[in-house]
Amino acid sequence: MLAPRVIRLLEDIVGKEQVTTDATDMLCYSYDATQQTFLPDAVVFPENSEQVSLVMKMANVENVPVFPRGAGSGFTGGSLPIAGGIVLVTSRMDRIIEIDEDNLVATVEPGVVTEQFQQAVEKVGLFYPPDPASLKFSTLGGNAAECAGGPRCVKYGVTKDYILGLEVVTPQGDIIRTGGPTMKGVVGYDLTKLMVGCEGTLGIITKLIIKLLPLPEAKKTMLIMFDSIDGAAQAVSAIIRGKIIPTTLEFMDAATIECLRKATDLDLPQEAQAVLIVEVDGDKDMIDRQAEKILNIVQPLGIVNTRVATTAAESEDIWKVRRSVSASLRNVNPDKFNEDICVPRSRVPDMIRKVNAISEQYQIPIVNFGHAGDGNIHVNIMIDSKQPGQSEKAEEAIKEVFAGALELGGTMSGEHGVGNTKAPYIPMELDPAAVAYMKTIKQALDPKNVLNPGKILLEDAPLEAQVN
């Protein structure tokens, strides 16, 4: 419970209509895509950086934790109010302020939905490549805070590669600007890169200056079926080694294909043990040559079947295969742990072998698909949490999956971040000195630990909301 004084202060800052403590609203802002729930004590909907700044200043005086939230679609609990307190929602800060066609730069507020931004820039022939699976509903502020990725990152890089500058409200309530609209800039520390991916623990993003590219003229999508996972994995390495970087290089393993066969009427022959979806983009005359080159490279690697889309509708049909995966998994088991490890691209086959061994050892189905071109594999550990012992087995299996990725020189998360769900595993990946370095930064910037406490660094104990 927050003191009535705190609620009054919030109402003074954002207006009575934009603060709620209603039990229904507390429930509705208690969750994200991790299916954990933590009830906040109040939810606020600020409309500008000044209001966000005043909320943070008040939170420092009153010792109340604040949890910034975009669309609440994160996979690691980054926006969850794990210590009660205030959820600060950016949904009203949703203006595209400027699309500067002279400089290929846009300025936006954090609550803009990623797909809406992409559509707006594509209308004027420009391109914002990062495409997380949640792009139809997640926000640019959330994407930047988590440094979101997506299938197109193979060729175009991730969110941080497109953020030139930010306006940020610091944990103590100052409004600062980092970077700027120029393509170069080396004055002072690169605070932009520090903020992108900090999961809202070091500041609240209130404006983003985004780099844009010219929109590619055309694209071509191919679906290639292999008779073995090794063939598909070798194809990935061979394509990269062949000095071609496709736009996307998505893969699905045999378990995924089996799920699709059971749940959909998609045409996937029994011999297909792995599938790659490859897309190339660029000038019209270039993409045909690229596609041909790729098909030549993969030819000796045990191809079952190849489909090359010649129209937008056929391309859509191919992507439908990929998009049907998530829903089809439910038939294996009702609950899934969706991990997103990333390994050096050449080690994807080794990683798949490790995961299969772990699945065998724990007798838990594990379904793998994802962004093979990045070495970023979505490892889905499928359990029925109502069955006794399954959750514990899954915990153990997850730990082994992480250990396996780290052994291969990889990381335990390519896209989803740490939040509170992966925080316990941080010592597996980061050495104590690196953790101490991060803690020093957090403590210096947020001495009272009021901004998104308990995320990333587990030991910084969550601050309990004050009872007055």
Add this chain to the structure above:
Amino acid sequence: MSEQKKHKTLEDFRAEIDRCVKCGACQAQCAVYKTLKRESTVARGKVAIAEALLDKDLPLNDRFVLDMSQCLLCGSCYDKCPNLVPTDEIVMAARREIAERQGLTTFGKALTGVIKRPKLMDLLAKSGQRFGSMLFKKVPEHSGLRLRFPVPFIAQDRAIPEIAKVPFRERYPQPLTGDSEKVPVAFFTGCMINYTYPEVGEALVKIMRFMGIPMVVPQGQGCCGLPAHAAGDAATVDLLADNNVAAFAQQPGVVVTACASCNAGIGKHYRDMGGAYTELGEKVVDVLKFLVDNGLIEKLKALPSATDTLRVTYHDPCHLRTQGITAQPRELLRALPGVEFVEMEGADRCCGLGGTFSVYHYDTSRKIGARKADGIAASQADVVASACPGCMMQLQDSIEHAGLSQRVSHVLELIADRLPDVS
């Protein structure tokens, strides 16, 4: 039959509620959420609220009534839900729960008590009853029109079609003959075509004569019950469904609808009710799908070309789009001589009517409609075609409020206009 359980309770949806993993994909689909931007308005929020009611974590209070009213029942969230959580059905079950627990006949009555708008109520007191009763003199008490246009709706500044002098069904008491070897089609008109858009029915008569398909307009039929469904009024749904089952009992062939909402009302919803209701529900087919399946496209392509050209765009009614009926209306329009078909931006977005929704949340409904109008303006079409009289009314209202000049037509009217006269 009335002893048998025809309508699921909220508790019956436990498994579906459990399936929601709070991924948030529904945020991209919900027109209400996109307008109000509050989590309690989007599907995963409503599912969480419904679950909390079942678990007794939240009471059935005014807030619950309001939250369950904030749904267009368009089914868009279900359509794109990775786990196929039927939030529209869950909301309808919640509305029945509200009516039942509060001892009211309809959810609308509970909602009227929650939404206190003195200005509107004054207006009603002064002019409503007189105006309302005059307008609805010809419309039976249980007609969906009365639920769709209760007095508060009429008192608002809204474009409403006129009530026909002679209702459509009264014009065709006798079967319409066609090729004798063909099984006659039964036409379920729905209230809006019968009372306010009889010209849509007339267009269908002309098309069926052109196709040589015999058609019957069963006289005993009434409202499909969808508005009563949306109002949580299970008793009225049953009453209306029994009436329609009796009215169509003698019909051997398919039952066509030219109203997307009625199609859901006597199609999808009857199929879920079991027994004779399911049997009737399974015979129901949207008229545009029926016409395409029966070769109208080829016949239209054979018509002589027209000299003048009409630029036509199409709005997808939610109740057809969620059944996957999106290609047929477009194919028909493309095949028409003298029609240049253009897509508009957001053709698949709900128009914002949502039955009861627009009655009680007219401001939100109008904002959703305004976004629709933006797409219509950008398409530079002369005519907006659709396949649902409810959408047609809302679209016309949105167009007028946006100061645009487009005409709204049913696809059937555009087809009929281009057919030669057959006696």
